[in-house]
Amino acid sequence: MNRRHLIAKALLALAAAVPLLAAAQAYPTKPVNLVVPYPAGGATDVIARMIADKLTPVWGQPVVVVNKPGAGTLIAAEQVARAPGDGYTLYMTTAAHTIGASLYKKIPYDAVKDFTPITLTSTIPLVLVTTPSLPVKSLSELIARAKADPGMSFASTGNGTPQHLTMELFKAQNKLALTHVPYKGDSPMLTDLIGGQVPMAFVTLSAAMPHIKAGKLRAIALAHSKRVEGIASVPTFAEAGMPGFVAATWFGLFGPGTLQPELANRIYRDVSKIVAVPEFTAKLKEMGGDVDNSTPQAFQAHIQAELKRWAEAVRLSGAQID
Missing domain, CATH: 3.40.190.150 (Bordetella uptake gene, domain 1)
Known part of the structure; x- marks a missing residue:
C-alpha cells in the first residue's frame, strides 16, 4: 500500500508539473x-x-x-x-x-x-572622488583631512541612495563627522563637485569616468574587488588601506x-x-x-x-x- 501510495503521489506531482513546463516552453506568445x-x-x-x-x-x-x-x-x-x-x-x-x-x-x-x-x-562599482582643488591625493590623506576638519561636507545623489549610504558606511568605519549635501541626481551633483562647491562624493563609475579621465575629478579609491581598465592607476579600497570595502x-x-x-x-x-x-x-x-x-x-x-x-x-x- 505504501509503495502504491508513493507512486500515486509521484504521478500526481508529474501531472501538475507538465502544464507548467509546457507553459514555460511556449512562452512568450505576446x-x-x-x-x-x-x-x-x-x-x-x-x-x-x-x-x-x-x-x-x-x-x-x-x-x-x-x-x-x-x-x-x-x-x-x-x-x-x-x-x-x-x-x-x-x-x-x-x-x-x-x-x-x-x-x-x-x-x-x-x-x-x-x-x-x-x-x-x-x-x-562606486568610486570615491574629490574636487581637484582639494589638496589630497590618497585615501589616507583624505581621511586625515576629514578628521582635521569636522565641518567637511560630502555630496550625494539624494537621501537614501547607494551613494549616500555608502558614504555613511565609510564615515562609520573611519569615525568621521561629515555633513551630507544631497542633490537630485548625478548631473547637479557632478556640476558642483567639478566646480568645487562640495569636496567629495561616491559616484557610480559610469557617471564619473569621463570626468576622471578629463582631470575634472580626482579619483581616490575604487569600491571594487579589482582595478578597472581605463583608470588602472586608481587603487581599490583594499589596496588603499580599507580591505573589504566594496560598494x-x-x-x-x-x-x-x-x-x-x-x-x-x-x-x-x-x-x-x-x-x-x-x-x-x-x-x-x-x-x-x-x-x-x-x-x-x-x-x-x-x-x-x-x-x-x-x-x-x-x-x-x-x-x-x-
Missing part, C-alpha cells in the same frame, strides 16, 4: 513589458534596452521597455508586484530595491515576497512574486546567453562595470545579503522617508 523605475537614458535604462533588443528576436515577440520613474522606484515596483505572474511583466531595478525596505516607513509591497529574482545581470550599483531582473520557478529559470537561461556575448560585456566595460549573470538562486542570496547591508547603512545614517 509582447513582454520590461518595467524600469528610472527615466530613459540612465544606466538602468541603457542595460534594460540592451537586453530587450536582444531578447526580441530570441523570443519572437517584442520586449518593450516601460519607464516608470517616481517615488524612489516605488511606483514601478508596486506595478510589478501587483502584476500577474505569467512572465509578461518583468522588472529591471537596482540596489534601490533592497534599500527601500529599510528606508521607507511604509511601502505598498514586500520587497522579498512580492518579487521573484531571475538574475543579477551586472554591476557598476556597487547592481542591475537585476525580477518578476512578480507569483512567477513560477520553471518560467523564471527559462527567462534566466535566455538572458544569461545575451549578457555573456562580447558586445554586451564590452558595453559594460565602457561603463566601468562587469557582467554578473547569476542564477535565480544566487541572486536570491545576494538580495538577502543586500537587505542586511543597507539596513545597517540606513540605521547609521538616520535617514527615513515617509
Whole structure:
C-alpha cells in the first residue's frame, strides 16, 4: 500500500508539473513589458534596452521597455508586484530595491515576497572622488583631512541612495563627522563637485569616468574587488588601506512574486546567453562595470545579503522617508 501510495503521489506531482513546463516552453506568445523605475537614458535604462533588443528576436515577440520613474522606484515596483505572474511583466531595478525596505516607513509591497529574482545581470562599482582643488591625493590623506576638519561636507545623489549610504558606511568605519549635501541626481551633483562647491562624493563609475579621465575629478579609491581598465592607476579600497570595502550599483531582473520557478529559470537561461556575448560585456566595460549573470538562486542570496547591508547603512545614517 505504501509503495502504491508513493507512486500515486509521484504521478500526481508529474501531472501538475507538465502544464507548467509546457507553459514555460511556449512562452512568450505576446509582447513582454520590461518595467524600469528610472527615466530613459540612465544606466538602468541603457542595460534594460540592451537586453530587450536582444531578447526580441530570441523570443519572437517584442520586449518593450516601460519607464516608470517616481517615488524612489516605488511606483514601478508596486506595478510589478501587483502584476500577474505569467512572465509578461518583468522588472529591471537596482540596489534601490533592497534599500527601500529599510528606508521607507511604509511601502505598498514586500520587497522579498512580492518579487521573484531571475538574475543579477551586472554591476557598476562606486568610486570615491574629490574636487581637484582639494589638496589630497590618497585615501589616507583624505581621511586625515576629514578628521582635521569636522565641518567637511560630502555630496550625494539624494537621501537614501547607494551613494549616500555608502558614504555613511565609510564615515562609520573611519569615525568621521561629515555633513551630507544631497542633490537630485548625478548631473547637479557632478556640476558642483567639478566646480568645487562640495569636496567629495561616491559616484557610480559610469557617471564619473569621463570626468576622471578629463582631470575634472580626482579619483581616490575604487569600491571594487579589482582595478578597472581605463583608470588602472586608481587603487581599490583594499589596496588603499580599507580591505573589504566594496560598494556597487547592481542591475537585476525580477518578476512578480507569483512567477513560477520553471518560467523564471527559462527567462534566466535566455538572458544569461545575451549578457555573456562580447558586445554586451564590452558595453559594460565602457561603463566601468562587469557582467554578473547569476542564477535565480544566487541572486536570491545576494538580495538577502543586500537587505542586511543597507539596513545597517540606513540605521547609521538616520535617514527615513515617509
